[in-house]
Amino acid sequence: MKMKKFMLLAALALSMAMPVSAYAQESEAPVIESSASSLFGCQINFKNREFIDKIQTVQVNDEAYTKTESRSGLMAEKKYWVSETDPVMGLSALKKGDVVQFATDAGTLTFTIKDPNGLISIIDKETIRYQAKEETKPSVQPEEPQKDEPETPITLTPGMQNSFFVVEVSPKEWIQKLKSVKVNHREYEKADSKWQAWVEGKYFPEETVLHMKELKENDVLTLEDQNGQTQSFRYHLEGSVKQLIPVKEETVPKQKALKVRLVGKFESAMVNQKGYDAISGATTAAVQNKNSNVVVQVTEADTPQETDWVDLNKMKQLEITQASKVVLDAASGMKGIYSTYDSSVTLNGTPKTPGTYKVKVQIVDKTGRTATSNELPFVVYDYNETLKDRMTIQNAQKTQDGKYLWDMEPWVIQKFGGKNEEVSVPSEIKAIYGSHASGTYGELGVSVEGEPSQKLIVDKGTDVTLVNMKLLSSVEVVVKEGGKLSLHDSSVHGKITVEKGGEFQMNYDSFGKKFLTGASINGQLELKDGAVLKDSLIYSNTNFLPNGKKARRNVEPVVKISGNVQVKGNVFVRGDESPTGDDPKTGKPYTGQPALAVENGTLTITENSTLGVYGGGSIATTTLGGSALVLDNGTVDGEGKLIAVGGSGSGGDGGEAVSGTGRLQVKQAYLQGGDTYRKDAKPGQPATQGIAISKTTGSAAAGKNLKVLSDGDQPTYWRGTAVPDFEKIVFGTESLANVSVTEEPKPSEEPKPGVEPKPSEEPKPGVEPKPSEEPKPGVEPKPSEEPKPGVEPKPSEEPKTGASTQATSPEKTETKQKNSLHAKGNGQTNGNVAASQEVKAGQTKAEGTKSPKTGDSVSIYRWMLLLLVSALGVLGIDLRRRKKRP
Incomplete structure (x- = not known):
């Protein structure tokens, strides 16, 4: 079923990736790869940025849309947004049947909205059309000579002399008649020497040449003689060949009025705020502390439309002088900075006095034109x-x-x-x-x-x-x-x-x-009684982030359930690493932070939902792993799935998957105790004493004693912040009803003859118990041997008081004890669900070589003698029954 869904999604994605050129005649037609609805409106993903970088107008149903600098601006009507880095465009929310049009100098792209709420495609692909414009590039030709020829026509030859640009005038005596020099109607000033003429706006005549700064493509140079006659030439550069081509002076466009504006918004500031930083959407590699998305735009249009405005740095023919400035009242404590890289205006300084301040720009270009922008407010708050x-x-x-x-x-x-x-x-x-x-x-x-x-x-x-x-x-x-x-x-x-x-x-x-x-x-x-927890990734950094200036030592659960609460969808919760120091409540190092606790209530995981909880403990700073799920007279049930993974302890015990007192009766569960990296410490258990499990299938395993900390130690642990790969977890089909915990013998209790394993024999880590060997009456199995689960007892044998309530016969009771998951430190493994778990060598040795009563060292011979005497003294008593005592 999953494969069918995947193939369907792939087919839909490929259908949206069909090149628009299939509907156009031009090979350079733009390609829409996908489209979808989003939180802010609609999103169109192109194959590359070549087309969207050239977009001049955006229209929907023939109504013009205006550009917004941030994606959130799409929440307003009739807006469009272009990503600064990716081939992505956004539009304000659209309706079914809307016709969208993107226009560039090269052509027009149109399409119709089919499903404005679509997650894979919102566009009717059959309506995508691209109409390319025919473009002809005019060749540079000498213009017709003027009707009224000057008394002495001249020829100008541009070139280089001693690495400086010069214009040679012919006939050579004409330069003596020169009165004035203009470039694009801007009159140049005569310099005192040729060494000053390399600065734009100045010239110096010397014998047969003019010294000046090199012209730019299509600049018009106009020379006037003492009789008031003028001759104009257009500068053309083709490769290394420079030309000044005669033109009619009236063909040179007159200077137009220059207009400038500020668009965007300045973020407000606080009095004495240090490091006025970026809290708007604009970003650029050239400006480190971007505190606004304000840009300077200019136009020369008499009655400018929205598409006539361009960013100042993109108007190549316009050069501004140092007389241009950002105007802001000094009482604000700030000053404005203009960036030639991206035409942005940013503010720098320390805000001083509360108030609203107006920011504007004044620009002066090389031709002497001036323009003043509109004003944008900048607010300083207390x-x-x-x-x-x-x-x-x-x-x-x-x-x-x-x-x-x-x-x-x-x-x-x-x-x-x-x-x-x-x-x-x-x-x-x-x-x-x-x-x-x-x-x-x-x-x-x-x-x-x-x-x-x-x-x-x-x-x-x-x-x-x-x-x-x-x-x-x-x-x-x-x-x-x-x-x-x-x-x-x-x-x-x-x-x-x-x-x-x-x-x-x-x-x-x-x-x-x-x-x-x-x-x-x-x-x-x-979450209190009646609350709902929906699809969420919940993680904590509580012990890494201070509360104000004070470090936290927080071992309270990230999420607390008090009452009857529902989980709907997929929810994942992870506790933080442990704080430093010792917990005054326990006298031991702090544990990793628990993920979730249920107190006097029921957490119901609804059908088709998954709850994943992970105790704090994944790096070396955590000494004791945290519990994933803590029950305090709590219940977890429902038709969904539970994942509980205890945190690892780098210098002590691992955390439990489920701890406390309560019931677990969810449909499926994956319970994994945390690892430990200390030889004499105890791995975390899937469940501790006090947790009653019923109506639940899945898998459960204790943690491991490991030597070296590695990221791959617990593959099912949630690391990072992206959604965990929970769908790969194999829950299994074993009943977890036997995952009950019994108490260990108290230190004062005397070991019973025939029950205790030989203290001199130490199980080897990783050695699998032989399930086919069954202990004979009166003979104690070696520590490495474990009775075979599932062997039926004789009908006449009844369990003693204190046996597991799940047992129906003495031998079955024994099997459940051997296969149960004990409280932390018990040392037994879950033979029913995790029989392959390694035996903890250091722990078994520590407990097996001491007498439970005195703590004194004993020898194998004394144990053998004690076993023999005990066997003779209790002849006729069923030793297997004695093993059922707690």
């Missing part, structure tokens, strides 16, 4: 702004679906306002952006010790996504019944509480149906 006053519909941007997007401003808000510092998200707002650059956050709240003191409420009817936000430890987000909260690329240092009927989702694109990365929970997510 720290007294409140969330209640700033997070309003009036400050938000309306999107095509009628909802609103709020760009958090200022990007630091410490005070909530409202009653008791509680503020509700307006239901019309569907997204809150701390910024539009991944990894750059808007900060909400302050860093505090203890419980959060500020609440952000997601009420009924509110479905909001937080993007690029940092919620500090003073903040608790409360999702009420009928509300939904999603996290994208955000960091939570406080708490999220989801109440009855509320929903939570994280690192998942509901529109594109795919997982994302970037958001982390460094505080805690608590």
Whole structure:
């Protein structure tokens, strides 16, 4: 079935990759590889950037769309966006039947929207058309001579003299009549010597030549004599051949008025903010600290249309002088910087005084033309702004679906306002952006010790996504019944509480149906009775990121379930590595952070859903591995699948897959204890004492004693932040009902004759017990021998009190004890489900060479004598029954 789906998707993808040239007559026709709906609108993926770099106009149903500099700008109507690096374009949300047109100098591409919500294709491929324009390149020909010939026609020959550009004038005596020199109507200044004439805007006549800076292609040089007659020449360069071709002066276009504008937005700043950084979407390799997406655009059109405006650096014929500048009030503490690389304007400095400042540019070109742009606001805030006053519909941007997007401003808000510092998200707002650059956050709240003191409420009817936000430890987000909260690329240092009927989702694109990365929970997510946890990647960096200036020592579960909660879809949770130091509660090193805990409630994994939980512990900094799933009078059930993998301990015990007290009765489970890298430490178990498992099939195994830490030690452990490859996990079909845990004999209990293995014999690690050998009555099997599971006992034998409640006969009870998963440190392996697990050599030796009562060393001869005397003293007693005592 999966192969059929794969082939279908492949066929659809190939159908969308059909070259547009199949519908056009030009070989250079653009190729659309795929198209899809997205969070921000629609997305078109081309084969390369050659076509989209030349796009001049975008129209939908003959209505012009304007360009936006960031992808989120597509949420507004009639916008288009072009990726700076990839062959990708975006359009505001479209409707079925819309006709889209992209126009360039070379041709026009059109197509019709078939399915605006399609995940694989939104375009009707049969409607794709590319119409190329016929282009003829005019050859450079001398223009007809002027009707009114000058008294003395001249010939100009450009060339090089001593590495300097010169123009030789013929006849040579004419240069004595020269009155003025102009280039493109700009009058040049006569220099004092030929050594000054290499600067643009100056010339120097010497004998038969003019010294000046070399002209550019199609520049028009006009010479005027003392009689007021002028002669004009157009400069042409072909290879190394330079020409000045006579032209009519009236054919030289007159200078047009120059117009300039600023487009984009300056991000606000905070008073005394250090390192005013990028928190908008613009990026460039030439500017390290990009703090806006503002660019300078110019045009010479009398009545400019949107397509007439071009970035200043792309108007090659326009050269600006050093008199050009960015104008900004010095009271702001900032100054503007223009980049010739990408025409951007950025701000640099330390903001001083709160207020709104106007930013504009004034440009002066080489011909002396001047132009002043429009003004854009730059706001400097103090720290007294409140969330209640700033997070309003009036400050938000309306999107095509009628909802609103709020760009958090200022990007630091410490005070909530409202009653008791509680503020509700307006239901019309569907997204809150701390910024539009991944990894750059808007900060909400302050860093505090203890419980959060500020609440952000997601009420009924509110479905909001937080993007690029940092919620500090003073903040608790409360999702009420009928509300939904999603996290994208955000960091939570406080708490999220989801109440009855509320929903939570994280690192998942509901529109594109795919997982994302970037958001982390460094505080805690608590889901109460009636809450729903949907498709999510949840991981913690709590012990690597400080709370304010203080390092955390957090071993509380990342996710806490209190009540009856449902998992829908695929959810994965991983705890962080352990903090440094010793835990004052245990006197031992801190453990890795547990992933998820169920306290006095039930977590139901719904049908076709998967819950993966992973205890903290994958690198050498974690001494004791963390538990993956902790039950405190809790239950995990449902028709879905559970994956639980304990964290590894680099210097101590491995973490358990499931620990605590409670019930596990989910349909399928994969339980894997964590490894340990210390010889005398104990690997983690699939389940500890107190966990009752029923109605569950799958596989379970304890961790291993390993010598060297390696990334490949636990292949099913979730590493990194991308979605784990959970579909490759083999769950198995074994019943896990026998995965029950019994207590070890207490140290004060005397070993019973015929029961204890010979202390001098130590099982070899990795040696498989012989299942075919069954212990004979009165003879104790060697430590390497294990009774064969499944051997039926005699009907007359009954289990003693204290045997496993799963047993129905003494021998079956024994088998279950031998094959059960004991609490950490028991030393037995799961013979029923993980019989191939290595025997822990160092542990067995440590326990087998000491008397359980005194701790004194004993010898094999004393044990043999004790066994013989005991056998004679209890003649007629069934030794196998004695082995059933706990």
